[in-house]
Amino acid sequence: MDLQQFNTDLLTFLQSSPTPFHAVETMTKHLQAAGFSPLQEGDDWPVPQAGSAYKYYIVRNDSSIVAVNGGGQSPVSSGFRMVGAHTDSPCLKVKPQPELNNKGYFQLGVEVYGGALLNPWFDRDLSLAGRVSYQNDQGQLCSALIDFERAIAVIPSLAIHLDREANSKRAVNAQKDIPPLLMRSDEPSTDFRELLLAQLTLQHPAVKATKILDYELSFYDVQPPAVIGLKDEFIASARLDNLLSCYIGLQALLTAGEQNCVLVCNDHEEVGSQSSAGAQGPMLKSVLRRLLASESDFVRAMDSSVMISVDNAHGVHPNFSDKHDGNHGPILNQGAVIKINANQRYASNSETSSLFRHWSEAAGQPVQAFVVRSDMGCGSTIGPITAGELGVKTVDIGVPTFAMHSIRELAGSQDAYSLFRVLEVFNQAGDMTVS
Incomplete structure (x- = not known):
């Protein structure tokens, strides 16, 4: 998929997803077309046999979804390549x-x-x-x-x-x-x-x-999303935070190969994530645990796994550049942003950030870093919550945007595709440890 087709499909996805319920419905249609089968949480699930490939998705509350591409390798040794985002917007x-x-x-x-x-x-x-x-x-x-x-x-x-x-x-x-x-x-x-x-x-x-x-x-x-700017450099739309990330993660999952890959898109992130369908609820852990034979297998799989939490980052606004740390002002169309906070508002650490830089280099894509000003408060994501719930190594990443939490937000027209290319490399990655 090239940049133009990627953005065209992104605008269609945004337009068809005015609520978390509609976003999940749209994602299930894409997953079904790609051969993913639904599982009901109330049913008895068969544990996938070693060496068998499978494609499942699970929906909770019509507003949260977990999709798993079982590539045939044992996740106990090879781990899961997980991408997380959220479906809700202010x-x-x-x-x-x-x-x-x-x-x-x-x-x-x-x-x-x-x-x-x-x-x-x-x-x-x-x-x-x-x-x-x-x-x-x-x-x-x-x-x-x-x-x-x-x-x-x-x-x-x-x-x-x-x-x-x-x-x-x-x-x-x-x-x-x-x-x-x-x-x-x-x-x-x-x-x-x-x-x-x-x-x-x-x-x-x-x-x-x-x-x-x-x-x-x-x-x-009702104003539709659009590519705008004299050189078509921007995407303007409602709900870029965080349907932009849901779409990127979905497209990366649909192109995944033989590795074990997971996409989770939770509801209720904007209000704290503490719900049955939120990241602080049991949904993701329950799904992954049921796909493994034992609690020991689950713990070992988490030790071999990496979560990329994808949620939009604050691009440095040219009219308000003093709101950023002088050395950490992400620029639109200059690549995805590693989000770092010493107080664990983001889950990134030196090892997971290094892994993401490594995958970005392999994909030939630029990468930036964001740290909030030391005299300002910092937002958060599902990253620290998921890391705490699963014990999984996590890095917080985002596409830089303007006007976050406005009724209409702005992103670069190249950044979403750039991050998609990095996630493609991530979903094919072999060893995900730092020696």
Whole structure:
């Protein structure tokens, strides 16, 4: 796959994945097309025989996924080549009883999910997508994904004439300033669940739904992702953090050969990862343990394995370069970034960083490093959590981006493909130890 095709497919993936549920659904379609078979966690799994190849994937909560390419070699001796990312992004989620009627306008109450940058949400064409749970005409409880796709809402800004200090002192109140506006309505009350039932029936006419019981729905910007810039040097899109990494890891897994390779994409990273589907939950460990014959085999396999935790890095912004350490300002289109923190907010150490530099050199790709300013706080990733849960050697890597956690983020148009090429080498790597 060349750079142009890689980016074209990336934009399609981003467009089709407005929520973690949709992202996992999109990934399962790619995996199934490549010969991966689903496993259900409630079923009894056969332990793969030594020397046998297999391709499995497991989904939890419709929003997290683990895919395993068993190459035929014993992971006890050769280990797993693991790539981890997360499916969730900061957004506005609809509250359980969201209906708001004010001055003849119908709005929805929303809750801020994760550390969202709120100002860019104003004056955007917004749609709504996610998972709904419903009762069908047989009295059964079911769930389905929906996506309104078109712009159905907006959060209008207050005119500067009514707030003369808007450009210097405006703060966003998450309770009262951001409920999206959906329509004019003179009705004293509008039942949001009835609107969802109509959309579900329109989108899935065969389900015969009679009642919406509950939902997990998020607003998103309908502006499609795009390659932009005078020289097409940038990719602009919502949810680059961290669907960009999910896509890179997926493509690397699909090109894996005879080594044992794993892709894990967890939900709930933006809110701490502590859930049944998050990195601090048991999902990944449970899946890998069940593919091995004994606890001893699992411990030995982890000792031979390496995890590359892939989550976007902060590129040095030309207007705010003083926010970076002077020697550690990653540049867009200059390669993937090794993320380092002395206090273990990132899991990279000298050995795992050296391994990644070695694989980058073998792939002919550049590599950069990021350390946060010593007088600023540092974010984190699933890397330290996964390392702690599994006892696996881990390195934190990311593609440099601008406007992280905004409704629309910016990355270099060459960096994702560059990291993909490094992960290809990683997935073919032999010995993964430093003597």
